Amino acid sequence: MLKMRLALLRARLREKGLDGLLVSLPANRRYLSGYAPDDAQWGESSGWLFISAYEAVLLTDFRYELTARAQAPLYRVAVHRRGLVNELKPLLEASRVRRLGFEPEAMLVEHYERLARELGPAVELVPVHNLTGPLRALKDKQELRYIKDSLGLMEQVLREVISDGVVGKTERELALSIVRAVEDAGAEGPAFAPIVASGPNGAEPHAEPGDRVIAAGEPVIFDVGARLAGYCSDISRTVVAGGLAEADDRFREVYATVRKAQLKAIAEIKPGLSGARADALGREVIAEAGYGKHFGHSLGHGVGLATHEAPSVGPNSSEVLRPGMVITVEPGIYLEGWGGVRLEEMVVITETGCQLLNKLDDFYELP
Amino acid sequence: MLKMRLALLRARLREKGLDGLLVSLPANRRYLSGYAPDDAQWGESSGWLFISAYEAVLLTDFRYELTARAQAPLYRVAVHRRGLVNELKPLLEASRVRRLGFEPEAMLVEHYERLARELGPAVELVPVHNLTGPLRALKDKQELRYIKDSLGLMEQVLREVISDGVVGKTERELALSIVRAVEDAGAEGPAFAPIVASGPNGAEPHAEPGDRVIAAGEPVIFDVGARLAGYCSDISRTVVAGGLAEADDRFREVYATVRKAQLKAIAEIKPGLSGARADALGREVIAEAGYGKHFGHSLGHGVGLATHEAPSVGPNSSEVLRPGMVITVEPGIYLEGWGGVRLEEMVVITETGCQLLNKLDDFYELP
Numbered sequence: 001m002l003k004m005r006l007a008l009l010r011a012r013l014r015e016k017g018l019d020g021l022l023v024s025l026p027a028n029r030r031y032l033s034g035y036a037p038d039d040a041q042w043g044e045s046s047g048w049l050f051i052s053a054y055e056a057v058l059l060t061d062f063r064y065e066l067t068a069r070a071q072a073p074l075y076r077v078a079v080h081r082r083g084l085v086n087e088l089k090p091l092l093e094a095s096r097v098r099r100l101g102f103e104p105e106a107m108l109v110e111h112y113e114r115l116a117r118e119l120g121p122a123v124e125l126v127p128v129h130n131l132t133g134p135l136r137a138l139k140d141k142q143e144l145r146y147i148k149d150s151l152g153l154m155e156q157v158l159r160e161v162i163s164d165g166v167v168g169k170t171e172r173e174l175a176l177s178i179v180r181a182v183e184d185a186g187a188e189g190p191a192f193a194p195i196v197a198s199g200p201n202g203a204e205p206h207a208e209p210g211d212r213v214i215a216a217g218e219p220v221i222f223d224v225g226a227r228l229a230g231y232c233s234d235i236s237r238t239v240v241a242g243g244l245a246e247a248d249d250r251f252r253e254v255y256a257t258v259r260k261a262q263l264k265a266i267a268e269i270k271p272g273l274s275g276a277r278a279d280a281l282g283r284e285v286i287a288e289a290g291y292g293k294h295f296g297h298s299l300g301h302g303v304g305l306a307t308h309e310a311p312s313v314g315p316n317s318s319e320v321l322r323p324g325m326v327i328t329v330e331p332g333i334y335l336e337g338w339g340g341v342r343l344e345e346m347v348v349i350t351e352t353g354c355q356l357l358n359k360l361d362d363f364y365e366l367p
Numbered sequence: 368m369l370k371m372r373l374a375l376l377r378a379r380l381r382e383k384g385l386d387g388l389l390v391s392l393p394a395n396r397r398y399l400s401g402y403a404p405d406d407a408q409w410g411e412s413s414g415w416l417f418i419s420a421y422e423a424v425l426l427t428d429f430r431y432e433l434t435a436r437a438q439a440p441l442y443r444v445a446v447h448r449r450g451l452v453n454e455l456k457p458l459l460e461a462s463r464v465r466r467l468g469f470e471p472e473a474m475l476v477e478h479y480e481r482l483a484r485e486l487g488p489a490v491e492l493v494p495v496h497n498l499t500g501p502l503r504a505l506k507d508k509q510e511l512r513y514i515k516d517s518l519g520l521m522e523q524v525l526r527e528v529i530s531d532g533v534v535g536k537t538e539r540e541l542a543l544s545i546v547r548a549v550e551d552a553g554a555e556g557p558a559f560a561p562i563v564a565s566g567p568n569g570a571e572p573h574a575e576p577g578d579r580v581i582a583a584g585e586p587v588i589f590d591v592g593a594r595l596a597g598y599c600s601d602i603s604r605t606v607v608a609g610g611l612a613e614a615d616d617r618f619r620e621v622y623a624t625v626r627k628a629q630l631k632a633i634a635e636i637k638p639g640l641s642g643a644r645a646d647a648l649g650r651e652v653i654a655e656a657g658y659g660k661h662f663g664h665s666l667g668h669g670v671g672l673a674t675h676e677a678p679s680v681g682p683n684s685s686e687v688l689r690p691g692m693v694i695t696v697e698p699g700i701y702l703e704g705w706g707g708v709r710l711e712e713m714v715v716i717t718e719t720g721c722q723l724l725n726k727l728d729d730f731y732e733l734p
């Protein structure tokens with residue numbers, strides 16, 4: 001698997017006329033090498049890959065040496081002691097690299113400037129946006145299995161947490177219980193900090209769970225994901241605290257609109273559509289119902305080793321959907337002062353359309 | 368507090384001849400505005416600050432709008448809908464900015480290139496490394512109180528987890544119980560993923576907690592931290608599974624050496640020393656004992672809104688220690704195949720020396 005990925009990447013390097021590539025984006029690094037550690041904090045990389053036609057080197061520091069050797073057997077592990085950039089130079093000189101690609105989406109200006117200074121005019125630094133992204137966007141069978149397992153685990157947890165009841169609990173309490181259940185179920189952890197947004201807090205799509213106590217009748221958005229063997233799941237459900245009988249008319253109308261937009265998109269998404277065309281499938285339904293300006297984010301996004309990855313499925317996306325891509329379909333309506341409804345499923349693009357990956361249908365009882 | 372910080376930053380802008388500054392590093396953003404959200408993932412900023420002599424703007428997207436308004440009252444919140452960079456241009460034009468500073472340590476090459484293209488030659492983009500860092504390095508009373516509270520909470524948790532016994536448990540199990548206890552104690556969460564490294568795994572300073580079951584007599588390194596009101600704590604202890612009676616001679620020798628290095632450094636660290644001089648205080652003790660090449664990291668680092676921040680306390684650091692700085696003192700010895708010992712305290716630099724912030728002394732019974 002890793003050999004195939006490296007071969008495909010090297011073919012892309014040849015196409016671009018590059019002698020080598022530096023890989024600094026953690027998800028790309030893991031995809032191409034198996035090396036799992038994330039970066040510790042801004043500007044603290046846990047390692048860069050250097051890939052050329054004949055070489056594959058994982059350059060990391062002393063703290064990660066043993067992990068690197070264990071997880072990236074196809075790579076030679078080189079340990080830098082005086083800073084990553086400083087020790088890259090002899091490596092590149094030995095490899096006679098003249099055109100070196102790097103990832104502008106994962107390279108800090110500070111590091112770029114130091115690299116350029118160290119390497120001098122003998123090495124041309126070439127920004128190559130998105131060389132690994134298109135490979136990652138197309139999932140193989142093993143990746144699809146991990147994603148399904150990650151989603152299945154997440155759905156099971158979400159079902160249990162919601163079934164336990166939410167009235168009288170705080171958002172933060174529920175978010176914590178989700179994280180713990182995800183860890184106990186054997187995932188690496190949550191894919192991202194869970195969103196639990198109740199009542200008016202639901203009007204902000206990325207609200208932080210707070211100490212607000214949830215009252216009966218309020219809409220509550222859950223947006224949660226797990227990470228399993230590196231692969232993320234991402235699912236949103238909106239429920240009425242205390243049960244659907246407590247729902248008011250506005251909730252019913254908003255919810256039905258979002259669900260209709262979602263079902264239409266899932267029914268009509270197929271390979272060959274651009275991200276913008278796919279986005280419009282859901283967006284038009286919401287606009288027709290008069291809520292167009294209350295749906296401020298994209299309809300969806302790719303999911304894999306990162307929660308958000310290619311392809312983007314938004315109004316400005318020209319990326320084309322292809323079989324094997326895994327994306328979310330997550331329309332939402334957000335009304336300041338009242339709250340919000342978001343519903344999110346994951347689908348894999350097939351030869352003729354798309355296939356729903358979610359199995360959880362407990363919370364779709366409303367019209 | 369925030370007004371004072373903004374005033375100090377603006378004075379620094381004037382010194383540098385800058386009309387404005389973009390702040391993209393999450394910890395700087397929080398320090399200067401109070402706005403707490405972290406970035407979601409690589410390349411997904413939860414907002415940038417734009418600060419000029421008369422303006423303070425927090426530019427974020429729709430998802431964070433309500434949080435921004437609630438947490439950053441000194442700032443005008445501007446919501447971008449077509450990408451952060453795109454909507455910066457009218458803002459800068461209205462402010463007549465000609466020399467615009469940015470943080471090269473927190474700016475991606477991709478964003479920099481888009482900025483330069485959008486703004487054109489009318490605006491000069493000036494990389495200003497570390498404009499906010501020196502302000503953050505000097506803690507005020509309120510910050511010191513948060514750091515002490517964060518450390519006290521973390522010590523209490525660590526004492527309980529270690530007292531519960533570690534033999535027969537896995538590293539991962541212990542790491543999880545630490546995270547949970549930290550959350551239950553009311554922290555925002557762990558400051559970083561806890562390190563629990565047992566037996567030979569301790570030879571790697573940043574080992575990931577795994578499924579290794581801990582046996583009696585093995586050294587176990589704990590390196591843990593909490594985040595409270597944004598402020599981090601960072602503490603390491605090394606214990607012998609099953610109690611000190613189980614320790615072998617090597618452990619006793621290595622431990623005594625590390626502890627001696629730490630005590631010497633704490634006794635002699637004082638304002639006016641460079642980071643390199645402070646580092647040498649501990650490093651020399653370890654080198655004299657013959658373990659010099661087995662202490663591969665720095666003696667310490669600043670701690671505050673980030674786990675690692677200025678000043679750096681390592682062999683190459685020319686930063687000068689000043690009263691009000693909070694740093695760690697964490698010598699270690701790592702022996703491949705056997706394991707490691709690391710001991711880490713936090714101190715605040717005073718007018719005459721440094722003051723220990725830790726209260727936990729349960730695990731210093733050796734030699």
